[in-house]
Amino acid sequence: MVNKDSESKGKDKKEIVKINKWDSSAVKNSLDDAVKEVLTKKFNYTENFNLMDGRLAICTIAVGVAMFALLWDYLYPFPQSKPILIFSVTTYFIMMGVLTLYTTYKEKGIFAVCIQKEGAHKGNVWIASSAMEKYDDKYELNLSLKDGKTGNIRSTQSVKSCANFITVDGVVCHDLVETEVTRLHNSLLNERKDK
Template structure:
């Protein structure tokens, strides 16, 4: 887990792939939200939380029902709740695999005039286990034309961290900016 050394410095154990990926994701997210003044949309996380809340609610129902009506009488309710829980965990797995797809930021770009629909930015990343190649992908959906453009960049994580595991934002921000600007101009940068 990334630890803040100073107020804006992020230091991680450079051998911990999850910490490195999370630190890079957080820095990319902060860059897009602060530099371009986009607002974050939480709808992906909200749906995941809704599925989890429903599953936990059914588990709570099973506990309360079994307390009020001891086992032989609560058998059918327990079976329903347990089966529903496992079905919802399957739905959650499918949701995170096929809908979220490693997306860690959905940003909304408001139309300056307020006439056209808002444009949407989806940012995802991947860092395979025991690999140093960090892939950052950005998908842009134009609000008025609904056309999609996508670009990605792959760099070694060593390009963004110093030898002590401190994130060097001056190396990351130009990569994010170039990727962002390539989508706004309509060029594809692979």
């Protein structure tokens, strides 16, 4: 017979995920996920996926062109399909260049865009981006606030060692991440009140 108390405790517990603390991209991605969780769960903001949808649209066009070339070459074997193949290959590489420019200059390390749907600051957009060099322990978190009424953008940043947020065993301390994100969040809101 299963004890109901132990069953409910199992549901309340969060699954602990261990990461390789020496893998900087795994560390960065885990910290990014923890920051996103704070914005969406604690502050109850709604995540906006338009930035990622732009990347998916570029990739869809590139793959569509490649699939068209494959189909055309199947229907009209090589000598006949040569102009279409040249066009498709050129278009594919151009789209990959566009994708590189999009991720470098538009996304700029942004991993979360959240919209405030409730409260006094309804319509505000919160943008979280991060950076972490390959062999560096410094995790740079940028949090920006785009005012829903005026359109003004304010931002703040935190640069701390990833050891401040991850245990020796490679477990992300969500409470420490939450404290840091809350501090940045409140500093942007307080800056607005001061003006």
